[in-house]
Amino acid sequence: MRANFIFSEVWIGLRRNLTMTIAVIITVAVGMAMLGVGLMINAQVGLMKGYWDDKVEVSVFLCGKGTAMPACNGKEATGNQIKALETHIKSIPGVKEVYFENQTAAYKNFKDSYSANKALVDAAKVEDMPQSFRIKLVDPDNYQPIVQAVKGQPGVAQVLDQKELIGPFFVMLDRLAFVALAVAIILVLAAALLIGNTVRLSAFNRRRETGIMRLVGASNLYIQLPFVMEGVIAGLIGGVFSAIILIMAKVFLFEELGSFFGDVTSQLGWNDVAQTITITMVIGVVICVLASFVTLRRYLRV
Amino acid sequence: MIHFDNVIKVYANQNRPALDHVSVDVDKGEFVFLVGPSGSGKSTFLRLILKEERPNGGAIHVAGKDLSRLSNFKVPHLRRRIGCVFQDFRLLPNKNVYENVAFALEVIGKPRRFIRKVVPEVIELVGLEGKAHRMPDELSGGEQQRVAMARAFVNRPMILLADEPTGNIDPATSIGIMKVLDRINRTGTTVVMATHDAAIVDSMRKRVVELEDGKIVRDQSRGVYGQAY
Numbered sequence: 001m002r003a004n005f006i007f008s009e010v011w012i013g014l015r016r017n018l019t020m021t022i023a024v025i026i027t028v029a030v031g032m033a034m035l036g037v038g039l040m041i042n043a044q045v046g047l048m049k050g051y052w053d054d055k056v057e058v059s060v061f062l063c064g065k066g067t068a069m070p071a072c073n074g075k076e077a078t079g080n081q082i083k084a085l086e087t088h089i090k091s092i093p094g095v096k097e098v099y100f101e102n103q104t105a106a107y108k109n110f111k112d113s114y115s116a117n118k119a120l121v122d123a124a125k126v127e128d129m130p131q132s133f134r135i136k137l138v139d140p141d142n143y144q145p146i147v148q149a150v151k152g153q154p155g156v157a158q159v160l161d162q163k164e165l166i167g168p169f170f171v172m173l174d175r176l177a178f179v180a181l182a183v184a185i186i187l188v189l190a191a192a193l194l195i196g197n198t199v200r201l202s203a204f205n206r207r208r209e210t211g212i213m214r215l216v217g218a219s220n221l222y223i224q225l226p227f228v229m230e231g232v233i234a235g236l237i238g239g240v241f242s243a244i245i246l247i248m249a250k251v252f253l254f255e256e257l258g259s260f261f262g263d264v265t266s267q268l269g270w271n272d273v274a275q276t277i278t279i280t281m282v283i284g285v286v287i288c289v290l291a292s293f294v295t296l297r298r299y300l301r302v
Numbered sequence: 303m304i305h306f307d308n309v310i311k312v313y314a315n316q317n318r319p320a321l322d323h324v325s326v327d328v329d330k331g332e333f334v335f336l337v338g339p340s341g342s343g344k345s346t347f348l349r350l351i352l353k354e355e356r357p358n359g360g361a362i363h364v365a366g367k368d369l370s371r372l373s374n375f376k377v378p379h380l381r382r383r384i385g386c387v388f389q390d391f392r393l394l395p396n397k398n399v400y401e402n403v404a405f406a407l408e409v410i411g412k413p414r415r416f417i418r419k420v421v422p423e424v425i426e427l428v429g430l431e432g433k434a435h436r437m438p439d440e441l442s443g444g445e446q447q448r449v450a451m452a453r454a455f456v457n458r459p460m461i462l463l464a465d466e467p468t469g470n471i472d473p474a475t476s477i478g479i480m481k482v483l484d485r486i487n488r489t490g491t492t493v494v495m496a497t498h499d500a501a502i503v504d505s506m507r508k509r510v511v512e513l514e515d516g517k518i519v520r521d522q523s524r525g526v527y528g529q530a531y
Contacts (some may be wrong), residue, residue, distance in 0.1 A: 005408050005409070208392070208394060209394060209405075211392065212392060212394065212405065212406070212409075212453075213409045214378075214381070215352075215381065215386050215392075216381065216382065216386075216406040216409060216410060216453070216457070217378040217379060217380070217381035217382030217383075217384075217410055217457075218378060218409035218410055219378045219410075220375075220378070222409055222410075222411065223409075
């Protein structure tokens with residue numbers, strides 16, 4: 001096997017079909033990037049779900065002095081009501097942990113989370129903060145029965161489940177991942193067809209050479225390898241571009257997303273990105289090789 | 303060297319067979335003319351030897367191998383022992399004489415050192431010394447055919463098949479081409495040449511096999527083209 005012979009043939013072929021090669025590279029790059037983004041969103045969703053499942057709790061806000069909720073009727077929750085409520089919550093199946101958050105603690109949390117907004121913090125007073133029970137669940141996804149059981153109890157102003165608040169966000173992420181994967185599949189198909197066409201053109205351009213190669217007894221591998229290598233090289237270059245796109249997605253998309261929600265543990269790590277890039281590259285090259293071989297079977301009789 | 307035993311070849315969508323129960327033996331080192339009108343089956347005969355086509359009946363042995371038992375994988379190795387020359391030369395226009403001949407060795411993976419040694423030898427054998435760096439379009443038809451013969455012979459094949467090699471060349475130049483073929487034949491290579499050229503056949507006085515409508519109508523050692531033409 002003479003490597004430099006094969007490579008000079010590959011180079012000639014790529015140059016002759018430059019526009020087709022560029023089309024293949026772009027399609028592979030975008031397709032693989034979509035696939036990678038889809039996979040990364042999935043990984044990110046998994047990470048964030050794990051993180052949030054640890055944190056989410058059902059908050060049961062109690063009626064305070066000036067609570068404007070209709071359930072309170074303008075009355076503050078009494079000590080007895082609070083005690084009764086605590087025993088009631090503890091008796092509900094599916095509850096893992098309950099703790100009481102008084103006004104001082106609530107004020108401290110409020111100050112922490114709105115530290116950027118000084119005017120708001122200054123305007124709020126400790127007495128404005130609601131008292132609340134915080135309930136940790138055995139199964140964070142199964143919050144509905146607990147919320148129902150607590151709602152309407154005397155002294156309860158409002159029941160909030162954080163899962164309910166972030167649920168739509170996860171649904172949106174899942175949809176995004178789905179769309180990215182669907183687009184990826186379509187583009188992969190387009191890439192395969194494009195490669196098939198490129199190989200066909202290439203085989204037609206070089207029919208003289210391949211005819212002579214057949215005649216003088218070159219092996220099938222020797223005749224077909226330059227064509228397959230063209231596909232592989234176009235696929236690899238496309239893969240490199242998709243890797244760049246994925247790295248940019250990680251820096252500008254996922255890190256932004258991560259800084260919005262939670263801490264570093266819910267961040268998509270660089271090894272996740274590296275893994276995704278490897279997967280997309282391998283898939284890209286395998287598709288190129290398969291498409292080349294299938295086309296060669298049809299257009300390059302040996 | 304080449305052995306046809308009751309070979310039948312019918313192309314798809316055609317009722318009349320291209321070859322009809324053809325039996326021929328060509329020995330090692332022989333020079334055989336294959337004559338007959340267009341469509342008589344000469345090219346089919348040559349294509350069957352290369353296993354470019356498969357017969358519908360009968361058996362073909364080439365260089366001691368039964369072609370029906372030869373796997374596709376091994377067909378390239380068969381073709382390495384057979385050289386081919388055509389009417390239209392089939393040179394690569396973007397390669398010079400040396401590169402055209404070297405191409406045949408490069409694509410079967412011969413080492414560069416070997417190529418550097420044998421290519422100039424064979425260019426000299428066909429009478430093109432000093433023209434190794436010419437491009438095909440700078441050569442006359444006869445010279446181009448010499449390049450094609452050099453390419454066919456550079457790997458020292460056991461058999462050389464020539465399909466109307468003088469078909470595009472004027473009679474005076476054809477004599478030179480036939481001299482090269484004769485020279486190749488004298489090295490022990492079996493030569494089978496399909497031709498229409500009566501003058502050449504008559505002048506060479508070699509074995510003549512005549513085909514008509516796919517049948518062998520004459521097989522004569524030291525024959526002529528035939529008075530009918």
